[in-house]
Amino acid sequence: MLVVETIARIRREFFVKGKSIKEIVRELKVSRNTVRKVLRSEATSFSYQRQVQPLPRLGRWRDDLDRLLVTNASKVARERLTLIRVFEELRALGYEGGYDAVRRYARNWHRERSAAVDAYVPLTFAPGEAYQFDWSHEIVLINGATVVIKVAHMRLCHSRMPFVRAYPRESQEMVFDAHDRAFAFFKGTCQRGIYDNMRTAVEAILVGRERTYNRRFLQMCSHYLVEPVACTPASGWEKGQVENQVGLVRERFFTPRLRVKSYDELNAWLLDRCVAFAKAHKHPEFPGQTVWSCFEKERAHLVPYAGRFDGFHAVQASVSKTCLVRFDNNRYSVLASAVGRPVEIRAYAERIEIRQDGRVVGEHPRCFGRDRTVYDPWHYVPVLSRKPGALRNGAPFKDWVLPAALERVHRKLITVRDGDRQMVAILTAVLSDGLAAVEAACAEALSQEVYSADVVLNILSRHREPALPTTIMTPDALRLRHEPVADCARYDALRRMVR
Structure with a gap:
């Protein structure tokens, strides 16, 4: 293949210096046909591309390689094999050729598949018109253990304001909680919510845009005054904003791998990062404005937040x-x-x-x-009244942390012969008198250096009795208008009548 410098020199020697073709061939050591081709075509560069690739070793393995490439392309991006891994799988089937042949074939294969590129129409949304919702899977270290978490993504379509929260599951109650926390953060909701056909929301896909939604999901949408809209199956571009947010959050928030102690710490950090990102990045459609400033303007157009939905x-x-x-x-x-x-x-x-x-x-x-x-040990206290011995070895009562006064009484009663029965009597009183009253009675008993159940229950009964009034108030209707006068003569007259 001729290089550009050689072509340029041939042209200069012939057209500028007037040399013959024979002289040019002798000086540059190229063939006459090559010089004639350069002079006749008036081209400044030549390229050669082989029309037919013989593929002597790969030829009979093309069907297997096609199958491997199709299987690999059908996987999600994070699970796809690299081309060297595809080459290794082909070698395991018996292929003895080199990697370069596989690489060239795979490059042409991908080029042919991507020859037809779909075109899309850019979308625009009014303030408060719609939001988009989606899930993603991320890997983090929680308390030293590697955990695959589910991340709920919500994005306001007008202002591009993101909201991200992590959960252990993608179940319906997590969907409800994510919506409530997002709307509480936004201080309002939008008129429409755009979703894919997730099973926690859509029960059946009908013709066109018709869907049969889950009953509880519709109740949530009704509570927040949101109209749900489901995308066409396998058409992620219909909610492209939140799809892009998934990749952005994975790159900016979860890379490198996060290390946290709990989900609460992770979610607090994610919320801070969402706010920081919105304040630092410009809005793609409104020059000179950040995502956060557009979000603050959109808040006035949101449907007012209706309070927490009982999402269970x-x-x-x-x-x-x-x-x-x-x-x-x-x-x-x-x-x-x-x-x-x-x-x-x-x-x-x-x-x-x-x-x-x-x-x-x-x-x-x-x-x-x-x-x-x-366990909740208080659930088993009524059972203890029939089986007080279970207090020592019962599984619900292991490592049971009682209030300080109750714990001191318990430690003292352990040394008594019928201490378990007495402690059960005190614990049973909690169900009727309340924990605070029993704890106060135990503290009073300990202050008197006694700790038996009889004393504690006696103190409780005295506290239950109403206190006598300090003064007796006489109603006005019973007040005497004339004070009686003492008259002993009347008494003597009465005695005579009795005789």
């Missing part, structure tokens, strides 16, 4: 004889009175509420591990 996911469960219900691979305790009848578990993003016949029989912080048991 309800399931039915049975109560075991050990006062436990099972939910999400874990067990939670309930009141002993709930044993034998079904209960309703209301799962929130951060807590579990258990109801029976409309009353709460158990409430716990939500646990996201597996095969863990969460």
Whole structure:
């Protein structure tokens, strides 16, 4: 292939210096045909591209390589193999050729697939018109352990204001919590919400834009006065703003890998980063304005925040004889009175509420591990009245932290023969008199250097009796208008009548 410098010299020697073709061939050591080609074409550069690639080694492996490339391209970006890994898989099938042949073939294969590029129409939104919602998966270190977290993304379409919050799950109660926290942060909602066809929102995809939405999801949208809009399946560009936000947050917030102690610390940090990003970056459509300044102007056009939606996911469960219900691979305790009848578990993003016949029989912080048991020792106190010996070895009472006065009484009663029964009597009084009253009674008993159950219960009963009034007030209707006068003669007359 001729280089540009050689072509330029041939042209100068012939057209400027007037040399013959024979002289140019002798000096530059090129063929006559090459010189004639340069002079006749008047081109300043030549390139050669092979029309047919023989592929002596790769030829019979093309079908296998096509299959590997198609499979790899169908994966999400983070799970795709590098080309060297594809080459290694082809070698494992028996291919004996080199990597360069595979690389050239893969380059042409990708070029042919991307020959047709889709065109899109840029979208614009009025203030308060719409927001976009999506999920992403990120990897962080929480308390020293590598955890795959689910990140909820929301973005106001007009101002581009982002909101990001991390969760252990993508379940429906997490969707409700993410919306409530985002709207509370924005101090309002938009008229429309744009979603993909996530299962926590859409139950069935019908013709065109028609969807059958989840009943609880529609209740949430009705609470916040939002009209839900679902995208066309596999058409992420219809919510391109939040799709771009996913990549931006992954690059700027989660790279390098974050190290935090808890989800609370992570979410507080993410919220600070969202605000800092909005204040530091210019709005793409409004020169001279930041995302934050546009967001502050858009707030006036938002639908007022309607308060927290009671966003729970309800399931039915049975109560075991050990006062436990099972939910999400874990067990939670309930009141002993709930044993034998079904209960309703209301799962929130951060807590579990258990109801029976409309009353709460158990409430716990939500646990996201597996095969863990969460106890509330007070649920088992009624059972102790029949089995006081369980106070020493019962699983719910291990590491039970009692108030200071109750704990001191408990330590003293451990050395007494019937100390367990006495302590159970004191704990049972908490159910009727309240923890504060029992603790005060224990403190009073300890101040008198006594600690038996009889003394504590006696103090409680005295505190329950109403105090006598210090003065007796006489109503006006019973007041004497004329003071009686003492007359002994009247008494003597009465005595004579009796005789």
